[in-house]
Amino acid sequence: MALLEVKDLKVxxxxxxxxxxxxxxxxxxxxxxxxxxxxxxxxxxxHVIAGKPxxxxxxxxxxxxxxxxxxxxxxxxAAKGVFLAFQYPVEIPGVATMxxxxxxxxxxxxxxxESEYSTPDFLKKVREVSKSLNIPQDxxxxxxxxxxxxxxxxxxxxxxxxxxxxxxxxxxxxDSGLDIxxxxxxADGVNALRSPERAMVVITHYQRLLNYIVPDVVHVxxxxxxxxxxGKELALELxxxxxxxxxxx
Amino acid sequence: xxxxxxxxxxxxxxxxxxxxxxxxxPGSPGVTAVRREAFETxxxxxxPHRRIEEWKYTxxxxxxxxxxxxxxxxxxxxxxxxxxxxxxxxxAGARKLVLVDGVFAADxxxxxxxxxxxxxxxxxxxxxxxxxxxxxxxxxxxxxxxAALATDGVVLSIADGAQLSAPIQIIHVATAASASAFTRxxxxxxxxxxxxxxxxxxxxxAAAYQVNDAVIISVGDDADVAxxxxxxxxxxxxxxxxxFVTVGANTKLNxxxxxxxxxxxxxxxxxxxxxxxxxxxxxxxxxLKKTEHGDTTLVVDHAVPNCVSREIFRAVIDDRAHSVxxxxxxxxxxxxxxxxxxxxxxxxxxxxAEADNKPELEIFADDVSCGHGATxxxxxxxxxxxxxxxxxxxxxxxxxxxxxxxxxxxxxIADDGLREHVIGIAERWLxxxx
Ligand SMILES: Nc1ncnc2c1ncn2[C@@H]1O[C@H](COP(=O)(O)OP(=O)(O)OP(=O)(O)O)[C@@H](O)[C@H]1O
Ligand SMILES: [Mg+2]
Numbered sequence: 001m002a003l004l005e006v007k008d009l010k011v012x013x014x015x016x017x018x019x020x021x022x023x024x025x026x027x028x029x030x031x032x033x034x035x036x037x038x039x040x041x042x043x044x045x046x047h048v049i050a051g052k053p054x055x056x057x058x059x060x061x062x063x064x065x066x067x068x069x070x071x072x073x074x075x076x077x078a079a080k081g082v083f084l085a086f087q088y089p090v091e092i093p094g095v096a097t098m099x100x101x102x103x104x105x106x107x108x109x110x111x112x113x114e115s116e117y118s119t120p121d122f123l124k125k126v127r128e129v130s131k132s133l134n135i136p137q138d139x140x141x142x143x144x145x146x147x148x149x150x151x152x153x154x155x156x157x158x159x160x161x162x163x164x165x166x167x168x169x170x171x172x173x174x175d176s177g178l179d180i181x182x183x184x185x186x187a188d189g190v191n192a193l194r195s196p197e198r199a200m201v202v203i204t205h206y207q208r209l210l211n212y213i214v215p216d217v218v219h220v221x222x223x224x225x226x227x228x229x230x231g232k233e234l235a236l237e238l239x240x241x242x243x244x245x246x247x248x249x
Numbered sequence: 250x251x252x253x254x255x256x257x258x259x260x261x262x263x264x265x266x267x268x269x270x271x272x273x274x275p276g277s278p279g280v281t282a283v284r285r286e287a288f289e290t291x292x293x294x295x296x297p298h299r300r301i302e303e304w305k306y307t308x309x310x311x312x313x314x315x316x317x318x319x320x321x322x323x324x325x326x327x328x329x330x331x332x333x334x335x336x337x338x339x340x341a342g343a344r345k346l347v348l349v350d351g352v353f354a355a356d357x358x359x360x361x362x363x364x365x366x367x368x369x370x371x372x373x374x375x376x377x378x379x380x381x382x383x384x385x386x387x388x389x390x391x392x393x394x395x396a397a398l399a400t401d402g403v404v405l406s407i408a409d410g411a412q413l414s415a416p417i418q419i420i421h422v423a424t425a426a427s428a429s430a431f432t433r434x435x436x437x438x439x440x441x442x443x444x445x446x447x448x449x450x451x452x453x454x455a456a457a458y459q460v461n462d463a464v465i466i467s468v469g470d471d472a473d474v475a476x477x478x479x480x481x482x483x484x485x486x487x488x489x490x491x492x493f494v495t496v497g498a499n500t501k502l503n504x505x506x507x508x509x510x511x512x513x514x515x516x517x518x519x520x521x522x523x524x525x526x527x528x529x530x531x532x533x534x535x536x537l538k539k540t541e542h543g544d545t546t547l548v549v550d551h552a553v554p555n556c557v558s559r560e561i562f563r564a565v566i567d568d569r570a571h572s573v574x575x576x577x578x579x580x581x582x583x584x585x586x587x588x589x590x591x592x593x594x595x596x597x598x599x600x601x602a603e604a605d606n607k608p609e610l611e612i613f614a615d616d617v618s619c620g621h622g623a624t625x626x627x628x629x630x631x632x633x634x635x636x637x638x639x640x641x642x643x644x645x646x647x648x649x650x651x652x653x654x655x656x657x658x659x660x661x662i663a664d665d666g667l668r669e670h671v672i673g674i675a676e677r678w679l680x681x682x683x
Pocket of ligand 1: 036
């Protein structure tokens with residue numbers, strides 16, 4: 001079943017059209033990779049799916065589990081299972097990571113009519129997940145992403161993904177700023193979440209990540225559109241030939 | 250604007266009040282003479298208004314209109330409400346001193362355990378002998394009015410070297426609607442003493458009342474004092490408080506104020522560092538909504554060399570509320586090596602919220618390090634979006650960011666229990682927004 005359907009999406013930012021009729025369908029259980037040159041609109045797409053303000057959708061639609069995603073507030077989307085691992089996670093001084101994680105998880109559960117986690121259950125879960133992602137406990141006492149290295153911020157995004165157990169995970173350049181070991185750990189974390197009910201959209205510039213997180217489908221984005229889709233071998237092709245052939249289009 | 254009319258209007262209201270209240274005001278004949286003189290000073294000045302420089306952002310003539318008559322002696326029902334209010338606002342383990350509608354309530358207070366560690370009297374008791382406590386070297390009209398009409402207060406003295414085992418909490422409870430309470434207290438902390446003083450202002454079913462409080466604090470050398478003031482009055486109340494603080498040498502004084510109530514409030518603190526090597530930390534949080542007006546005015550006077558003062562002030566302003574911070578640091582000619590800094594930040598939660606900030610440095614010494622900084626702005630949209638994208642509804646996302654914002658001031662409270670208590674009050678304020 002289609003989990004995410006983006007149909008002929010046109011998006012403007014400050015009077016300028018960035019996405020010019022983008023179509024993308026992601027089914028449950030699939031991993032899709034999106035590759036494309038800088039400025040082609042990859043982050044814009046991920047932001048519009050997550051509900052970031054400042055983007056004007058002028059045409060097209062986004063369906064998530066058959067529902068109109070664009071009608072929902074960002075927090076509703078999160079509660080329904082949309083998760084975006086940001087390319088640039090923000091720092092939130094004064095909000096302890098642990099407090100943030102618990103507040104967010106319980107807000108999502110509450111919105112779904114589920115009971116809130118008890119403190120011991122929550123702590124146990126966080127401890128398990130952070131251990132598997134090699135995130136030290138004292139990092140969780142600090143402000144959200146405050147003083148985290150680039151790699152630590154990315155791992156913190158994966159940590160949240162593992163905790164919230166969303167059904168659609170969008171990873172925007174999760175690999176940027178990660179060293180080889182950190183990349184493997186993060187990718188293992190992502191792979192552990194692969195399941196028949198969950199889909200992933202992995203935005204990346206580098207084929208290397210796709211050696212760890214092997215995609216079912218690879219899309220090439222250029223100038224606000226998906227210009228080519230194929231199997232995982234498309235990523236290798238791109239690595240060899242670059243984007244020039246698509247830029248011309 | 251018919252300021253003259255307003256002045257006569259409010260002056261006359263008090264004039265009548267003073268005549269009718271006189272019989273109820275405690276004190277010897279000498280005290281009565283001092284009161285009358287103070288009242289005449291007030292009558293000459295009238296309520297402060299915007300053309301008085303110190304009050305330019307807080308025009309009491311416009312905001313307060315008139316001074317309400319003195320509250321009547323609370324009846325049994327009022328006292329019962331006061332008991333409940335005290336219960337709700339008491340700090341666990343603290344020794345309570347309760348003033349109900351401006352009069353000390355022994356039955357609601359913990360005098361017995363307190364006097365084992367500190368000496369205690371009521372203002373009423375001291376005024377039976379002399380008027381010393383009604384005299385202050387201030388020319389401010391609200392302070393003169395306080396001297397004229399103060400009905401009671403606490404007079405505390407903590408001996409040299411005393412290490413108090415529990416905080417002392419002065420709780421001002423208002424039970425009478427549309428009436429005013431005038432209180433004046435004195436706290437003396439001896440050399441080498443260690444103490445925690447908490448002041449709470451709360452309502453017990455009363456609305457639209459007025460509080461005018463004055464506190465005279467003197468801290469000796471080598472002392473360590475935490476002073477926390479929690480103004481949580483009814484949303485339509487007025488609270489005008491003046492504090493005069495003198496600090497000795499090598500002392501640590503950590504003051505914190507939080508304003509979460511009152512339609513109109515002003516805390517004016519005049520702190521003089523009179524002994525070298527002292528560290529002063531003055532911190533405040535204003536949480537204002539609707540049309541509330543909250544003013545914090547602080548004068549820190551470095552009268553001697555080698556002292557450090559730090560001021561952190563945070564205002565969260567919603568709806569059409571108005572927050573004022575005036576901070577003056579004075580460095581006297583002899584006060585070399587003074588290190589004085591103040592930082593104030595305002596968070597505007599609505600387009601109509603207003604923040605006024607007036608920092609002033611008056612530096613007469615040349616080898617000093619002083620500075621101030623101020624910011625005002627809205628919540629950061631990118632942070633809000635991050636939180637919402639993680640499932641937090643708008644108000645909850647705001648609440649988390651607001652808590653972080655005020656946390657910078659609240660975390661200056663060293664005691665874990667008191668800090669948690671203060672965080673609890675801030676959280677309840679935020680919950681009421683949701
Ligand atoms: N808030 C904004 N205001 C103006 N232009 C914007 C804004 N956000 C994005 N753009 C523009 O939209 C285009 C697409 O940006 P986007 O960030 O989506 O690209 P990207 O494919 O993610 O690039 P990269 O690979 O560098 O991350 C760029 O030209 C960018 O400058
Ligand atoms: Mg991008």
